[in-house]
Amino acid sequence: METLGSIECFVRSAEAGSFAGAARRLGLTPAAVGKNVARLESNLGVRLFQRSTRSLALTEAGERFLAEVGGGLASIQNAIANLASAGGQPSGTLKVSMGQSFGRDYIVPLLGDFLALYPAIKPDWHFDNRQVDLISEGFDAAIGGGFELPPGVVARKLSPAHLVLLASPTYLQNRPAIRIPADLAELDGIRIRSPQTGRIRTWPLTNREKTEAPIELRERMIMSDPEAACRVAEMGLGITLVSMQHALPYLESGSLQRVLPDWYVDAGNTTLYYAAQKLLPAKTRVFVDFVLERFREQRLDERFSGLEKLL
Structure with a gap:
């Protein structure tokens, strides 16, 4: 044997x-x-x-x-x-990959309550904006979006991955009203370059009627980090396009506001994914259930939607 x-x-x-x-x-x-x-x-x-x-x-x-x-x-x-779980409770090292800003802002704050429920679990969390191979890299779960998942992987939707246009009130106050996407052409754009691919992605705007329109901002500068782009927008230097996950704190504080609030970019969904197994490890199962439940309680599915005019 x-x-x-x-x-x-x-x-x-x-x-x-x-x-x-x-x-x-x-x-x-x-x-x-x-x-x-x-x-x-x-x-x-x-x-x-x-x-x-x-x-x-x-x-x-x-x-x-x-x-x-x-x-x-x-x-x-x-x-x-x-x-072998300790005292009948889920236990062991929980290796999870997640995006840097998303993990820091929305998953890390859940850690205290999670460990209070499951003290025998040891988090091993990796903050990296990339798609990981669950099997070959030994991850129990990962959180991300914007990529195709391979066969044998289960994906649970956490929220839509919508991007919105943002600018400071001071940048907008002395300029003509922006009513349609074509009005963007003469305005300064703060573009974002992907640190993984080096590309500046061209996204189309969409609305509730699924009409599409290009984003034709005048390229004023390029950043490789959405947080930096939001800080520059706060300084009144232009309009940027970031995910609602990044935008939400700035919208809630009022330092930035949405431009063309009826329009957004649909980049799919942010998902929590893990390997499909008949017998999922207890530590993974409780983590998945806990995160999904907290996202429902906090209404993050709605708050991350570009369709919602929350502010």
Whole structure:
């Protein structure tokens, strides 16, 4: 009978594409991972990997074995973790990825109440504006939006990902009223460059009737951070386009106001996603349920909508 440890070394090596990658995830040395895999191959009587100095590739037998044991290993590990939860409570390290500003402003404030309910859970939260690979990077869950999720991932909607135009009252007060998107053409734009791709994305505006119109602001400056763009807009230097998640504190304080409040950019949804499993780890399940419930209580689904004129 093969041990779970040897099988896990094989599965993680296949996911990472190297013994070193598997070792980092398992907290072992690459040599220990390699020995466990070699022992498994010896006991099974088949070669699972083709090895070279630069790569590690599954053999045909290895691909079949991975397909048969991969899901079962996760289920067994989750069953053990759930059974071993401290005092019947969910426990263990909860590794979650989330955007920097979104996580800091809307998820971190929930941490105290979450840990009061589940003191045996140890948060390991990563703040990075990118899409992570849940399996190969060992994340229990992630929060983000604006990307296609691969098969085998469950996505739970937290809120719409709408972007809105903002400017300071001082910038707008001595200028002609802005009534339609075409009125933007002679105004200063504070554009935002993606720090991940380096691109300045061109978004179309839309409204309740799903009419679309281009954003034709005169490009005055470019920032790579939406918080910086909002601060510059507060200084009365132009109009910027940011998500409602970034905009909300400025709208609530009155330092910025919406431009063309009947128009917004629809960038999809912000979702909480996790790997589809028959037996979800208790620590992941309670985190998902807790965040969804708090977002409902705070009406963030409505407050992040560009359709709502809250202010």
